[in-house]
Amino acid sequence: MMVLASGMVTALGYNAPSTLAALRAGVSAVQATRWVDTQDGQPIRGARVSLPHWWEGTGKLAELVAPAIHECLQALPADAHARVPLLLGVSSAARPGRPADLDARLLGEVHLRLERAPHPVSRLFAGDQIGCMQALLLAEQLLATGQADHVVVAGVDSFLSAGTLEAYEQRRRLLTAANFNGFLPGEAGCAVLLARRGAAAPDALHIAGWGLAREAATIEDTQPLRARGLTAAIKQALGVAGVGMGDVAWRITDLSGEHYKFKEALLAAMRLDRSTRDGALPLWHPIEFLGEIGAAVLPCLLAWTRHAHLAGYAPGLRALCHIGSDxxxxxxxxxxxxxPAGAPST
Structure with missing residues (x-):
C-alpha cells in the first residue's frame, strides 16, 4: 500500500500543512487547560483544539475528523469521493468517559458533515491506538482484491473530557506537577488516503511491511515488562519488508511521556538492532507536541513520515513506526x- 495524501485537525493546526510544519519546527501546543488537578489544585496541561465553541461528545469527534477526511479526498476528483470507503479508528469501549452513543452515531455524523452517503464498506474500529492498524489491514484487502481503488483510514480521539481526565488522574496516568510518570491529554482527527502500490505516485509513502502482536505485561499489569509483544510485531514487519533493523534510519512512535513505553521501545531496539551506527537511532514522537491523541496517532505518524520525506528532512529512506494500546x-x-527494487506491487 501507499499513502497518497493526508488530512489533520490538531491543536497545532486545522489542516495537514500547518500541523506538519509546526511538528517539523518542534512547536508544542501543550498549555494549561480549564481542568484542575485535584491533588495540587494546578491546571492540568494538555493540547486542546481551538474549535469555534466547546463541547464534548460524538458531535465534537465528528467536527474534529470530518475536515481531515475532506482534506484527504481533495487529492481525488470530486466524482470519485463517493466510491472511497472510510475506515475510522476510535477509542475502545473500555475508555473512561467515552460517549455512550459513539458507535451508533459517529459514522453518520461524519458523513453528514461530508455531505455524502456512507460507503457500504465504511465502518468503525474501536481499538484505541491499534484501531487504525486494524483498519489498514482491511484497507489492504479492499485494495488488493479490487473492491476499492482508494481507501481513507482515519482516526479521531479526545482525552479532554471531565470523565476521562478524572479516571486517568485517579490511576496516576496523567503528567502533572505531582506525577512525573504520565501523559499529557490531547485530541485530534487525522486521516490518510491509501492506494494500491504500483500506480505512478512519486510523492507517495510506501508501507513496505507490517506486523501485529500482543503484550501480556500491559501498562496496568504487575508482570515484568520484557517487550515481547512489540519485539514480535517489529520482527514481523521487518520480515514482510525484507529488511533488518540495520536498514532502518529512524523510528517514529506513539511514545507519550509514560516511562512504560520508553522502556518498551528501548528493550525492543536492544533485542533487534545489532547494527553498528555512528549515533543513536533517531526517535520521533509527536505526542510531545500534540498531547496524547489515542486512536488518531497512526494516521498522524504516517502523515508526518510522508511529509518528512517530501520536504527533505527525514533522517533516511526507511522508517520504523510502532504503536501500542493499553x-x-x-x-x-x-x-x-x-x-525496494523487485518488490511486488501490493
Missing amino acids: DGGRAALVLQAAP
Missing part, C-alpha cells in the same frame, strides 16, 4: 519513500 495490542510498520 490492552496489549502492538503494531509495527516499515515505511519508505520508494519501494
Whole structure:
C-alpha cells in the first residue's frame, strides 16, 4: 500500500500543512487547560483544539475528523469521493468517559458533515491506538482484491473530557506537577488516503511491511515488562519488508511521556538492532507536541513520515513506526519513500 495524501485537525493546526510544519519546527501546543488537578489544585496541561465553541461528545469527534477526511479526498476528483470507503479508528469501549452513543452515531455524523452517503464498506474500529492498524489491514484487502481503488483510514480521539481526565488522574496516568510518570491529554482527527502500490505516485509513502502482536505485561499489569509483544510485531514487519533493523534510519512512535513505553521501545531496539551506527537511532514522537491523541496517532505518524520525506528532512529512506494500546495490542510498520527494487506491487 501507499499513502497518497493526508488530512489533520490538531491543536497545532486545522489542516495537514500547518500541523506538519509546526511538528517539523518542534512547536508544542501543550498549555494549561480549564481542568484542575485535584491533588495540587494546578491546571492540568494538555493540547486542546481551538474549535469555534466547546463541547464534548460524538458531535465534537465528528467536527474534529470530518475536515481531515475532506482534506484527504481533495487529492481525488470530486466524482470519485463517493466510491472511497472510510475506515475510522476510535477509542475502545473500555475508555473512561467515552460517549455512550459513539458507535451508533459517529459514522453518520461524519458523513453528514461530508455531505455524502456512507460507503457500504465504511465502518468503525474501536481499538484505541491499534484501531487504525486494524483498519489498514482491511484497507489492504479492499485494495488488493479490487473492491476499492482508494481507501481513507482515519482516526479521531479526545482525552479532554471531565470523565476521562478524572479516571486517568485517579490511576496516576496523567503528567502533572505531582506525577512525573504520565501523559499529557490531547485530541485530534487525522486521516490518510491509501492506494494500491504500483500506480505512478512519486510523492507517495510506501508501507513496505507490517506486523501485529500482543503484550501480556500491559501498562496496568504487575508482570515484568520484557517487550515481547512489540519485539514480535517489529520482527514481523521487518520480515514482510525484507529488511533488518540495520536498514532502518529512524523510528517514529506513539511514545507519550509514560516511562512504560520508553522502556518498551528501548528493550525492543536492544533485542533487534545489532547494527553498528555512528549515533543513536533517531526517535520521533509527536505526542510531545500534540498531547496524547489515542486512536488518531497512526494516521498522524504516517502523515508526518510522508511529509518528512517530501520536504527533505527525514533522517533516511526507511522508517520504523510502532504503536501500542493499553490492552496489549502492538503494531509495527516499515515505511519508505520508494519501494525496494523487485518488490511486488501490493
